Amino acid sequence: MFDSKRVAVGCFLAITFSFFLLILAIFSRYSHSNSFNLEKGERIRAIRGDIISSDGYTLVTSKKTFRAEIDLRSLDFDKLDYFLKLFGIYAFIDDSEIKKIKENILKAKKRNQANFVLSKDIDEKAASYLQELAQKINYSNIFKAFENKNKKIETRGLSIVEHKEDREFLKYDTLTPILGYSQLDLQNNIFANIPKKGLEKYYDDCLRAQSDYKISGIKGIGKNIVINKNSFLSSRIDGCKLYLNINLKLQKALERIASIANKEYDSKEVIIGVLNSDDASILALATSKRYDPYNRKSDLSYLNSSAVEFSYEPGSVIKPIAFANLLKLKRITPYELVKTYGGRYKLDRFTITDTHPMDSMIAEDIIVYSSNIGMVQISNKESVSELIDGYKEFNIGEKTGIDLPYEKAGFIKAANKTYDVEKNTMAYGYGFSSTFIQLLAAYNVFNNYGTYKIPKLAKAYSINGVYNELDNSYKKEVLPLEIAKQMNRILIKTANQKSLEKFWPIGINVGGKTGTARVNINGAYTKDYNANFFGFANDLNHRYTIGVLVISPNKDKKGYYAAQTALPVAALVINQLVEDAFLEPNYK
Template identity: 25%
Template sequence: MNPRPHLSAKPAARRQGAGPSARRRMLLVIGVLGAASVGLVARAFDLQVVRKQFYQDQGDARFLREVDIPVSRGTIFDRNGEPLAVSTPMVSITAVPSEVLDNADRIPALAQALGINPDDLKSYLEQRSDRDFAYLRRQMSPDAAQAVIDLAVPGVNGQREYKRYYPSGEVTAHVLGFTNIDDHGQEGLELAFDSWLAGKKGAKRVIRDRMGHVVEDVEQVRAPQPGQNLTLSLDRRIQFLAYSELKKQLDDVDADSGEMVVLDVRTGEILAMVSLPTYNPNAVTGTNGSQRRNRAVTDVVEPGSTMKPFTMAAALSSGKFTPTTPQIDTGNGHFMYYGHDIHDDSANGVLTPTGVLTKSSNVGAAKIAIQLDTQFLYNSYRAFGFGDSTGSGFPGESSGLLKVGHTWRPLEKATIAYGYGMNLTPLQLANAYATLADDGVMHPPTFIKDGDNPGKQIVTPQIAHELVTMLETVTAPGGTATRAQIANYSVAGKTGTAHLAAVGGYAKNNYNSLFAGIVPATDPRLVGVIVINNPKKGYFGGDVSAPVFQRVMDGALRLLDVPPDNIGRWYVGGPMQAGGGLAGNAPPQSSQGDSSAQEVVEP
């Protein structure tokens, strides 16, 4: 009989403790979960408290950005409201290089839309892979840029910008200048008035998605301030006329370059300023500094005989001379002075001070200057602005050169009287003639319309009137500038022909040809100065530069509705009609071969 096992007996396996109890297993699980919870809480505390700002900045850097709000540059208008410089909206294509490279299969299509080589684009992106921003193409037309954006390449975006456009192109290039690709003025009035025209960009915070596209505007950080408009004194019609006529004349006489300035004598406002050769400000790439230089303001010339009226102004102001007295003996056209032959090319004999201007006698001008006190003569020249900036505000304006009077040697004093041994800009010369035209009042030349431009009395109104009347004889028959005459208008002016400076002295066969004139002479409104540099076909100012004055000012007077003051008098191109005020009706002779040749002399 088998004994019955005792109820309290345990199986052998259990007695030996082969595995953990359920209680111990439970405790282990709880411990692991507790440790994990503590770790998560610690990590959350670290992220949300200890390093909260760091991660917030990192997140913002990826999704919240501050971007510029572009502003349009102010428009430049001529005096009649015609636009000379405008800003047109464009779009620049930008990218996050690393994101584009992560989608390398899209690069060929992107390159085609941008109009560039795919390999070049990929290389460009690889070189900038560590950057968050790079331009792919600047200033595309909105339509072309939209075609790029429509490709939806990750990391590629469009950014609005503005591009400067100049409707008149090369006609106004030297006055206006141009802007760079970032819309900052680089030359001319664009540079001079950059802070006025440019305005100030605004700024805003935006949220971008992972593709880099703006999905939400968060806030405006800084309000944009568009550039202010600028109205110039220029008259686009007269500017175009001056440009066209000067360009034609440079071609006709085979000259190196030329400049023309037209001033309103009553205000000092610059109505036209042309410098040739020129350039297209809408396509500056490939041009050089010589093409972009505004020679009417930055370059200087020796004025030759156009300086004689200011020597005469000093003479009349001294009280020693009047328009008709005393008589000046120019002899046979040669005057030996300190071993130098000051000469005219023909014998003029005895001349009045008016005759010295009419015949453009170097001998007469030198003999007048010699009789004047040196410091008085120097001060008179300085009063007309020679040797000093006009104050126009144009970048790079030259002051010219007039040596201090007490350093003049006797020969220098004599040669300066007829325009050698000193130099000036075409704008300075125009401003000095405008002073004579406006009753002896000098207005600083200005490019701004209707600006506050008070004048300063330089010589008395009586002397100014006498000089203008004396200068009328220069354009009358027998004078050196008959080709400057304008039908039905009286013209006062002066020719000038000067040898070009060269190493060791003056070039024998190279000249500058000048003319400065005032119209209408009886009630002056406009002054025009023309300088033509190194013409190869003729060189006398009366033949080379005076015809440009005639054609430009003839048109300008009519454009401005200036009433004629000289109806019926003789003029170039037609005989004197009944009632004319000039003696004789013979047609004008070419100044080449007559007394205008007296202007040329080697000091």
Template identity: 35%
Template sequence: MRHSNKSKKILALFLVLMLGFIIFLTVMLYTALHDRDIPSIFSEDTAKAQRGSIISADGFNIATTQKLYKAVVNTRNIDPDKEELFIQLFSIYSAIEPNEIRQRLHTRKGSVTLSYHISPKEAMYLKTLSFELRRLGVFIEYETPNGDRILQGLNIIESGEARSYPYGNLLTPLLGYPRKMEEDGYTRVYGIKGLEKFFDEELNPQQNRTQKALRDVNGYLILNKQSDVKRQINGLTVKLNIPITLQARVEAVTDRIKEQLKADEIIATVMDSKTGKIIALASSNRFDPSHIRTADYPSLNTNAIEYSFEPGSVVKPIIFSLLLDRGLINPYDMVNGHNGRFTMGRKTIVDEHAFHMISAEDVIVHSSNIGIAQLAQKLNGEEFTEGLKRFGFTHFSGIDLPYEKRGSIPSSAQLNNYLYKAITSYGYGMRSNAMQMIKAYNVFN
């Protein structure tokens, strides 16, 4: 009887041990086969590359990019007993009024954005503050319904970039303006007009910085040979041929002349005759690219190339040179001035100054419509058309700006007609932009 009881006890103990072993194997198998939330021993850090700058010939920053940051805090992580300490310290570091911070913290429970427009310098200080607040125990863990314990604290996050124009409306509308676009929660800047548009691809950032490496217990990266690092490649810097000092003086002249003439717009261009470089391109109609108003809309186009016009009498020296080049006239040939009024077919041509006879050279000196209309008859239609094209009319000027309007000239067939020749010889019936005109006149230089 005693032996039977002892056998039963041994059997029971064996069964208990077997059951425990089976449970242990089951747990181990489950753990091995199912995904687990194991904290990664690796950490990753990224930084957005920036749009390039535009600088003047004399080294001044005309357009630059500034990174923007936002400050985000989880209200559940703030110790209620130390909330006022957080508010006062954040106010000192961010220059935001305490009442405004307090109001934002109490709008909702959870993640709250305290500011969207933090400069890089402020972001650096606030990151230091975040570390100090953790050290002071301002942030505490909270438990989610799933049982997870969360500690987030104050996070300073890159939110986008803003374009800065330190000199206001200087160099506009040539400089152009940008537009902001949202990309995965990050605000990027793209050129829409002017130099910002033409060099948009070059100015755009090339590669963001990324660092993936082992982390220490505090989450800081341990950079070594095994780390995966991609360097930050910002957009290229565009350097202009235009110095600020000259540009500012030319713009002042356009402002003064516009007022004197009561004109819609004055455009002034200065070209280096030897190289063809534009060293000033000014308009009296300017705007601040950072703060474009509805009233600025008519000024947004660079009319030096985006607007074509009938050039008028400034074409006369060009027609005169075509005649000289082909040996069709001599500067001392005499032309009948018809006393300032001359009828060609159904067209009556009038001169401001009346002459009976005038030399071919004086046709240019006195800008005689009647004289140049008669001289132009010596050119046939093909000579006329090809001559204007050789001076650059109807061709792109080659300036580094988008949306150029090339203008137009009559066809060779039309310019075989005496009336077309006459009208075109003093700059009507054709169209040009200001940049084409200054390039044509540079031939004489």
């Protein structure tokens, strides 16, 4: 009995000792690979959000690229060919490229190089396969333990690491430079996008990655983290999806019109804008100067958005704004008679002329026939400060607040530094500067019942699946309704003179004003001109405000007057709105 107990105890001790040796062996094996009972963290980086057109097309998105690397101190070179064969299959790399990788590995070995990058241009699909491969070869002895500089034993296998995040422009140069761009900058061992211009910069807080996926805890034997109360987990939240008011189909059509016109007029640039008059949402903002998103350095000037960053003297398109201010001040009426002196008038040291010489005309015909002399006569009915304050009510010389960075304010002299003769020339568009977007927003007042709205490119965003409308509630009454209606009627009369009505599609209500002005550089007028058209096109249910700017057309080609350049472009724009069903002609 006593002997049997001793045998039993001996067996128990033997089994216990054997079990202890087994555990020790397991611990020894996995401690070499640094994978047992240790803290481990895993991080999957969130990506920058998409920019999407109003008709549902993704314009800009993000694409991750990964790099694959190994530590040559861990690599069993007897199994190098076997490893590279597997790597080529999982990474979709052909044999010729694998051959180059092998040559570079052998060169790196001779230099006693430790870390080696196999490839740094791996897409997400291949990266997922390679991560699977990395797990499978943990037990294949392709990678062996080595002693590091800290005298610790470790094994480093195949590592798949996020390398950079590229911004992809899926519609090539469409809407550039409004979309803007970003530059890659090395941050935390990853090339991240730093926004520099356009919507990318303005909405960076929304578009940038919000939260990475992170998990940390104790590693299990299979190199997986054991989830328990001591683990840490955070969700991945990508940057927002930014939804624009821009209609891609219309945008591309107007860009084509701008590019053809720019070539035809041999101009520096052609800009076209279309607003929904109700809320000032921008349906299209096209330019002939669009950069190649994959070769931005070819012409750096193309990176600028001229619609908001280029200021110029507007010429006669300012006359309706000055005229409306006089109506508002009750200094004139539309039908009072104004002397225009046969089309020639001495103003200080200069003689100004009209293209439609008359001895006199009713006040509203000063706008219809674009009389500089008439504008001088009626501007004498107000003070310098009243004229300048009137312009500023329309945000001329002030930033509009459009959702783009680097918007210019233009320039208007202070009233106390402006002479009366300067006031007279300011009344017909000289002596100050504005921007295309300022004039587009100002003309929208005439088609929106006297109310000023801030032009907006983006309408909403969604983040983590939650949709949010962007606030565009700001509005300002600039003109009383009755005066806005009068100006609307006068602009329709202006655009539908016998010489102009042929341009417009039948059944659409078109109003607007042309303007041509010399280019002023550093206070001196050159031989170049800028040509504008601003106005509107309406049907029974829709109202759109339209602007066209032709910068420095070659006068030896088609001419430089706005009626020869900007107005025909505006006609093409309105016909495009009809073709794309934004406007429905009423033939009755």
